[in-house]
Amino acid sequence: MVRCISDNNIESLAHEITHTWISSKRGEECHFDENHSLQASIQAIFPNQGFRTPEENPLNLIIPGFETLWRVVLRGFVEIGFMAGHQHPEWRNMLAAFAQMPTREQFLKQYGSNPISCQDLVNEVLRLYPPTRRIRRTFKWAIASKPVVMAADLEACHRSKDIWGIDAMAYDPQRWQAVTDSQKQAFMPFGSAPFECPARPVFGPRIIGLLLGTLFREFRDDWALELHGDSFPGPLGWQRRLSNERAALSEMYMICSRVD
């Protein structure tokens, strides 16, 4: 039997995951067994899937992709479509062509007189807007009574002017044509060994390119973007960057000028 999942079901699950995540950051722990609204939103999409035992919970499969992809794809869409990429329609066309034929060759293919590839476009989105901004580890030393939590600030490494130059905050895919060793070391959107993300080498970058390309195939020149609130940095500027906060860009609208 084919089951129809409505946009509302998807939206509700996304809302519940986000709400649970924000509550946990505020220290309001809510155990999954007691999180009835999250359970209900899962059940609406996976009615026959048991989630009473942690191993069977569909969230195991959903969370890694959801928590990483939506944020970086949304920023990439705005940056490439309407900010830095406003002057470069060829960037949108390159990604749209990759979505049409999502092969390795197409991802790495160099375009233009100052050549860049889809990989460069995606790397630059991941540099400016890393979905995982900090990686935390808990250490317990033999001589200390309490464990200590330490955080590696990936976002700071990705934006450091000492490493990336004075235009560190600018979206410039061209920089990936000549990256230095210290830039390679500072770029860690997928973490670093020994706990590096399994999506790092292939799936992660290419699924971002595929989703961006799919969006650019649908949203052509007859669509305009309207952003409200303080998350939009205003007029185009090379030092401007969109907010990478989770709740930012909530007031973003796509307006179609086409009259059918």
Ligand code: HEM
């Ligand atoms: C753009 C997409 C993604 C980004 C930026 C990303 C980022 C990361 C980062 C930073 C870590 C390291 C976390 C740490 O050290 O504590 C990590 C680990 C991990 N990621 Fe991803 N991830 C992405 C997509 C995915 C997807 C789609 C999956 C699976 C469906 C996935 C599965 C995992 C797993 C299983 C680990 C744990 C690896 C280990 O501990 O050995 N990731 N990811």
